[in-house]
Amino acid sequence: MLIELLKEWNVYKEPIEPNAINPVELEAIHDSKYIDAIEQVSSGAVLNGIDIFGLGNSDNPISLGMAEGARYQVGGTVLGAKLLIENKAKKVLQLGGGFHHAHHNLASGFCLYNDLSMAITEMVNHGWHVAYLDIDVHHGDGVQEMFYSNGNVMTISIHESGEYLFPGKGWLHELGQGSGRSLKLNIPLEPFSEGDSYFEVLEKVVKPALSWFKPDALVVQAGADAHFADPLADNLLTTHDYEKIFRQIIDYADKSCNGKVLFTLGGGYSSTATPRIWALLYLILNNLEMPEYLPENWKNHWEQILGKTIPNTLHDKLPAYEIIPRRDEILKINKDVIRRLMDSVSQYWI
Amino acid sequence: MLIREVMHLNPISISPETSLSDTYNLMNDNNIRHLPIIKNDLLVGIVSDRDVRLATSKFAKTSYEPGTMISEIMSHPVETTRPSEPIEVAIQTMRQFKIGCLPVLDDYKLVGIVTVANLLDAMLLMTGVHYPSGRLDVRLKDRAGEIAKLTKLIADRNINIHSILSYPDANGKLRVVFRVSTMEIRPLAKAICNADFEVLWPIQASCVE
Numbered sequence: 001m002l003i004e005l006l007k008e009w010n011v012y013k014e015p016i017e018p019n020a021i022n023p024v025e026l027e028a029i030h031d032s033k034y035i036d037a038i039e040q041v042s043s044g045a046v047l048n049g050i051d052i053f054g055l056g057n058s059d060n061p062i063s064l065g066m067a068e069g070a071r072y073q074v075g076g077t078v079l080g081a082k083l084l085i086e087n088k089a090k091k092v093l094q095l096g097g098g099f100h101h102a103h104h105n106l107a108s109g110f111c112l113y114n115d116l117s118m119a120i121t122e123m124v125n126h127g128w129h130v131a132y133l134d135i136d137v138h139h140g141d142g143v144q145e146m147f148y149s150n151g152n153v154m155t156i157s158i159h160e161s162g163e164y165l166f167p168g169k170g171w172l173h174e175l176g177q178g179s180g181r182s183l184k185l186n187i188p189l190e191p192f193s194e195g196d197s198y199f200e201v202l203e204k205v206v207k208p209a210l211s212w213f214k215p216d217a218l219v220v221q222a223g224a225d226a227h228f229a230d231p232l233a234d235n236l237l238t239t240h241d242y243e244k245i246f247r248q249i250i251d252y253a254d255k256s257c258n259g260k261v262l263f264t265l266g267g268g269y270s271s272t273a274t275p276r277i278w279a280l281l282y283l284i285l286n287n288l289e290m291p292e293y294l295p296e297n298w299k300n301h302w303e304q305i306l307g308k309t310i311p312n313t314l315h316d317k318l319p320a321y322e323i324i325p326r327r328d329e330i331l332k333i334n335k336d337v338i339r340r341l342m343d344s345v346s347q348y349w350i
Numbered sequence: 351m352l353i354r355e356v357m358h359l360n361p362i363s364i365s366p367e368t369s370l371s372d373t374y375n376l377m378n379d380n381n382i383r384h385l386p387i388i389k390n391d392l393l394v395g396i397v398s399d400r401d402v403r404l405a406t407s408k409f410a411k412t413s414y415e416p417g418t419m420i421s422e423i424m425s426h427p428v429e430t431t432r433p434s435e436p437i438e439v440a441i442q443t444m445r446q447f448k449i450g451c452l453p454v455l456d457d458y459k460l461v462g463i464v465t466v467a468n469l470l471d472a473m474l475l476m477t478g479v480h481y482p483s484g485r486l487d488v489r490l491k492d493r494a495g496e497i498a499k500l501t502k503l504i505a506d507r508n509i510n511i512h513s514i515l516s517y518p519d520a521n522g523k524l525r526v527v528f529r530v531s532t533m534e535i536r537p538l539a540k541a542i543c544n545a546d547f548e549v550l551w552p553i554q555a556s557c558v559e
């Protein structure tokens with residue numbers, strides 16, 4: 001949907017085609033038995049005991065060719081890392097990827113292979129310090145876990161609190177281990193959190209974190225599922241908020257790591273909002289003008305396929321939703337979360 | 351869950367002749383708060399860091415010198431447990447006697463020690479939080495077949511239940527907290543709600559779309 005939209009606007013540039021990563025390379029972050037199991041069932045083999053790898057349930061069903069698909073996604077994100085390392089680009093957008101729930105030996109939450117961790121590993125092997133920022137509404141548990149005691153990688157995840165949302169992790173007290181201590185930051189927000197809370201997190205947590213850590217590059221998981229229309233979660237970002245967040249992140253990258261930033265997509269389950277959010281990201285990164293309206297052809301075509309009404313503008317119309325009764329309380333709780341996190345890490349950030 | 355699954359193995363122990371100051375330092379160095387006291391391979395007493403601090407406090411009625419033998423102040427006889435005891439029995443013992451630890455004896459031999467921290471860890475494990483999952487809290491009628499009806503709903507959607515925790519609620523109802531490995535907890539909650547169960551978590555789950 002996204003690509004058709006960009007094509008309709010005549011702004012779509014053919015992307016650089018990645019090669020799928022090969023299974024052996026994935027052993028840098030995944031268990032070889034896990035990789036084996038995925039590769040085999042993906043080519044039609046029937047295996048017993050794959051439940052322990054989290055495969056074959058409703059979130060991670062088995063389908064033919066899924067391994068190749070996942071490896072192609074990893075290839076794309078790793079290619080993005082290489083473009084930054086080789087100085088061929090400063091800002092890279094991978095039009096896919098973002099599989100942050102994939103663990104060392106466990107498929108979870110629609111994720112098989114962790115493209116983000118592979119890309120970060122590529123950068124770390126090049127001697128870089130890498131900051132990872134995850135704005136998907138779900139906690140970036142797979143990435144955090146793989147680098148939990150790694151002193152070269154800072155992970156920051158802004159998500160709806162695990163009390164309410166999958167995967168039930170990403171608490172304030174998860175601060176990292178050993179040399180990774182104070183480098184793993186989690187901001188669990190109240191359900192129905194709005195843009196203001198996100199901006200405050202960016203200003204009071206992300207900004208000081210990046211300026212203290214001074215990464216060589218920033219990797220961003222730009223999940224669109226914190227949008228108010230998303231059916232899987234509760235947070236209430238509008239497209240206007242997303243635009244501001246994207247611009248802010250790019251500004252931080254310019255100031256803290258010489259502009260080197262790799263964006264991936266991520267979760268986003270509202271078919272009417274997600275393409276508009278990622279189109280914004282594409283337009284911003286390419287310094288293009290923002291069209292006010294969506295192309296009529298595109299809108300009609302997809303409305304027929306989806307059986308849903310798509311707004312006729314790129315941005316959400318405001319006010320986008322009714323005022324939340326608990327608004328002030330939510331804001332207060334989120335402020336407190338920020339304060340507690342900064343209190344915990346400030347003793348380390350010297 | 352049994353004591354052997356949660357206890358510390360090979361606990362540090364001391365002899366009755368150990369001085370208060372040595373005992374105190376041993377606790378400090380190992381970051382522990384309880385030491386069993388062993389004589390001729392038998393457990394003869396136990397001492398906590400609080401016991402040692404109170405015994406040497408200026409505020410105590412009789413303040414002991416740092417060189418005093420631990421046998422002067424140790425608690426005995428000692429409440430104990432065994433590896434095959436269910437943890438719920440041990441917890442009741444600890445609550446009854448208001449103590450923070452139980453030495454674990456097997457055939458009179460000290461084989462482990464279990465503390466409040468071990469039991470909290472066990473509790474946490476039972477809640478299933480260590481696995482990527484969503485939380486579902488349902489209030490049920492406390493009668494045959496209710497849980498089966500509910501779990502069938504979940505199974506029919508090919509969702510794995512990672513853990514189940516239940517406890518009695520008011521008015522003869524039962525509360526059941528599941529951890530289910532799915533991102534789509536809300537559609538699931540809706541289906542359960544529509545099947546006439548009372549869903550308490552995720553909050554604000556509403557029945558009909």
Ligand SMILES: [Zn+2]
Pocket residue numbers: 136137138223225266267268
């Ligand atoms: Zn997500």
